[in-house]
Amino acid sequence: xxxxxxxxxxxxxxxxxxxxxxxxxxxxxxxxxxxxxxxxxxxxxxxxxxxxxxxxxxxx
Amino acid sequence: xxxxxxxxxxxxxxxxxxxxxxxxxxxxxxxxxxxxxxxxxxxxxxxxxxxxxxxxxxxxxxxxxxxxxxxxxxxxxxxxxxxxxxxxxxxxxxxxxxxxxxxxxxxxxxxxxxxxxxxxxxxxxxxxxxxxxxxxxxxxxxxxxxxxxxxxxxxxxxxxxxxxxxxxxxxxxxxxxxxxxxxxxxxxxxxxxxxxxxxxxxxxxxxxxxxxxxxxxxxxxxxxxxxxxxxxxxxxxxx
Amino acid sequence: xxxxxxxxxxxxxxxxxxxxxxxxxxxxxxxxxxxxxxxxxxxxxxxxxxxxxxxxxxxxxxxxxxxxxxxxxxxxxxxxxxxxxxxxxxxxxxxxxxxxxxxxxxxxxxxxxxxxxxxxxxxxxxxxxxxxxxxxxxxxxxxxxxxxxxxxxxxxxxxxxxxxxxxxxxxxxxxxxxxxxxxxxxxxxxxxxxxxxxxxxxxxxxxxxxxxxxxxxxxxxxxxxxxxxxxxxxxxxxxxxxxxxxxxxxxxxxxxxxxxxxxxxxxxxxxxxxxxxxxxxxxxxxxxxxxxxxxxxxxxxxxxxxxxxx
Numbered sequence: 139x140x141x142x143x144x145x146x147x148x149x150x151x152x153x154x155x156x157x158x159x160x161x162x163x164x165x166x167x168x169x170x171x172x173x174x175x176x177x178x179x180x181x182x183x184x185x186x187x188x189x190x191x192x193x194x195x196x197x198x
Numbered sequence: 199x200x201x202x203x204x205x206x207x208x209x210x211x212x213x214x215x216x217x218x219x220x221x222x223x224x225x226x227x228x229x230x231x232x233x234x235x236x237x238x239x240x241x242x243x244x245x246x247x248x249x250x251x252x253x254x255x256x257x258x259x260x261x262x263x264x265x266x267x268x269x270x271x272x273x274x275x276x277x278x279x280x281x282x283x284x285x286x287x288x289x290x291x292x293x294x295x296x297x298x299x300x301x302x303x304x305x306x307x308x309x310x311x312x313x314x315x316x317x318x319x320x321x322x323x324x325x326x327x328x329x330x331x332x333x334x335x336x337x338x339x340x341x342x343x344x345x346x347x348x349x350x351x352x353x354x355x356x357x358x359x360x361x362x363x364x365x366x367x368x369x370x371x372x373x374x375x376x377x378x379x380x381x382x383x384x385x386x387x388x389x390x391x392x393x394x395x396x397x398x399x400x401x402x403x404x405x406x407x408x409x410x411x412x413x414x415x416x417x418x419x420x421x422x423x424x425x426x427x428x429x430x431x432x433x434x435x436x437x
Numbered sequence: 438x439x440x441x442x443x444x445x446x447x448x449x450x451x452x453x454x455x456x457x458x459x460x461x462x463x464x465x466x467x468x469x470x471x472x473x474x475x476x477x478x479x480x481x482x483x484x485x486x487x488x489x490x491x492x493x494x495x496x497x498x499x500x501x502x503x504x505x506x507x508x509x510x511x512x513x514x515x516x517x518x519x520x521x522x523x524x525x526x527x528x529x530x531x532x533x534x535x536x537x538x539x540x541x542x543x544x545x546x547x548x549x550x551x552x553x554x555x556x557x558x559x560x561x562x563x564x565x566x567x568x569x570x571x572x573x574x575x576x577x578x579x580x581x582x583x584x585x586x587x588x589x590x591x592x593x594x595x596x597x598x599x600x601x602x603x604x605x606x607x608x609x610x611x612x613x614x615x616x617x618x619x620x621x622x623x624x625x626x627x628x629x630x631x632x633x634x635x636x637x638x639x640x641x642x643x644x645x646x647x648x649x650x651x652x653x654x655x656x657x658x659x660x661x662x663x664x665x666x667x668x669x670x671x672x673x674x675x676x677x678x679x680x681x682x683x684x685x686x687x688x689x690x691x692x693x694x695x696x697x698x699x700x701x702x703x704x705x706x707x708x709x710x711x712x713x714x715x716x717x718x719x720x721x722x723x724x725x726x727x728x729x730x731x732x733x734x735x736x737x738x739x740x741x742x743x744x745x746x747x
Contacts, residue, residue: 146210146211146214146249148211148249148250152211152215152250153250155215156215156218156219156250157266157267157270158266159215159219160218160219160221160269160270160273161265161266161269161270161273161344162344162382162420163340163344164340164343164375164378164380164383165378165379165380165382165383168378168379168380168660168663168664169378169379169380170377170378170379170660170661170663170664171377171617171618171619171622172619172664172666173619173620174618174619335655336659366652369652370652370653370655370656372615373614373615373653373656374656374659374660376615376616377615377617377656377657377660378660378663384615402652403613403614403615404613407613408613408615411613411615411616
């Protein structure tokens with residue numbers, strides 16, 4: 139049972155640590171979206187289904 | 199459930215501290231689902247308050263006092279209040295006193311620029327190097343998120359009044375947090391949106407797809423708990 | 438508070454315009470350029486953007502005498518680069534499906550710089566179902582429609598269905614604001630620019646989209662300012678100026694003024710700025726255009742209006 143625990147000692151640092159854990163701050167660094175070529179999937183798709191550039195026509 | 203957690207812990211001190219970190223949310227299974235509250239659970243919480251006693255006098259709200267001890271005091275109040283309710287304690291017998299004040303929001307960025315000096319301490323609202331003030335919607339919403347365990351049915355106070363007065367700032371704060379990919383903060387703020395929506399308040403953001411997004415993208419037990427409680431508040435999950 | 442925005446915005450736009458004017462020769466077309474344009478994005482597009490900024494300075498007439506002179510000179514410079522419009526004409530003559538001759542011409546037409554043969558050709562080409570039905574992104578389709586409106590081609594049987602054009606965009610779906618990405622951010626800004634003709638016609642943004650933008654714009658400005666995406670931030674600040682009730686936050690303007698260099702350059706992002714003059718112009722010309730437009734519109738709107746309300 140709970141009461142059977144030996145007396146627990148709390149240091150001031152424990153209290154401070156608890157206070158910090160109770161109020162988690164927001165993330166310091168943002169990871170907001172930025173330019174991402176790999177995210178432009180539709181471009182890749184377009185490139186895959188579009189015809190190859192034709193060669194220079196002869197006689198030109 | 200709470201008592202079992204302490205019983206099984208290798209480090210009882212840490213286990214008792216963890217009760218306070220989870221805070222009022224430890225009672226969510228009893229409030230939002232059909233878990234049965236046992237006297238041993240109450241004893242564990244009481245022991246946690248005995249080991250880590252809240253200050254006798256409540257800290258001043260910011261800007262007069264520091265934010266963190268005041269946020270801790272509100273969270274302790276929430277837990278103590280729900281414990282008193284679940285144990286049918288005598289009125290006034292709660293283990294933590296009720297703090298004063300709520301996070302202060304000034305609408306300094308409104309288009310017409312009105313209301314930037316209405317009664318607030320002018321020094322408290324001075325912009326910092328990045329042009330932000332301590333009471334803009336960004337910081338206000340983060341602070342409300344730090345008080346997310348208060349977003350439970352049965353708790354009532356100035357923080358709830360502040361939430362109901364500012365669904366737009368909550369919605370902006372949640373959106374900002376998701377875009378920063380700070381999913382735990384987003385989940386905490388979304389709790390308030392879920393509570394407001396559950397009360398019938400119109401919120402500028404549908405919390406349902408947002409919660410699903412957070413559930414699928416976010417990680418960690420705290421986020422999982424915030425999302426689960428918000429989904430219960432919205433009756434998206436039962437039993 | 439409003440007065441501080443007016444002052445700061447004027448300073449930012451005047452400096453950006455001066456920088457564009459000072460370095461305009463760095464953006465000149467190579468001497469051997471023809472209407473074929475091997476790489477349209479390198480010089481041709483930036484020239485059109487500089488002309489756009491200058492045309493809006495002139496439209497708003499909210500700047501000082503010096504800035505109005507610089508804007509006129511910049512317009513004239515760009516027009517000469519385009520062979521007094523002949524290059525645009527030849528390009529459209531050769532490539533009927535291309536929309537850039539119309540889009541590039543619009544700022545000049547706005548300022549009364551006209552090219553009669555090009556106008557006749559545009560009236561014919563832009564009315565063809567073949568051109569109207571071309572498969573393009575919805576916000577790009579709006580760009581064409583607005584250019585046609587500015588050039589006087591949006592009328593009669595050939596009037597555009599603005600409501601349908603607006604609905605087809607990402608913004609038109611009033612989507613979850615928390616999923617926007619960087620490229621979609623630009624799609625939103627351009628949707629608003631073209632629907633409102635760069636703030637000249639704020640009512641062009643449907644009411645529900647106005648409410649949506651007003652709700653989420655502060656969030657998007659905040660998150661992209663935090664990671665120093667100044668080009669996108671300044672575009673979003675233009676969006677604020679395009680709303681019926683303009684959103685011009687003093688803190689946003691002070692921040693943009695802080696990142697602007699003493700010579701007027703506005704860095705596109707938080708990365709180091711090169712020393713080489715050609716590279717500086719190439720990298721940051723677009724942001725100077727955006728800052729000049731944003732500042733011009735902010736001055737005008739904080740002083741009391743949109744073009745159509747005067």
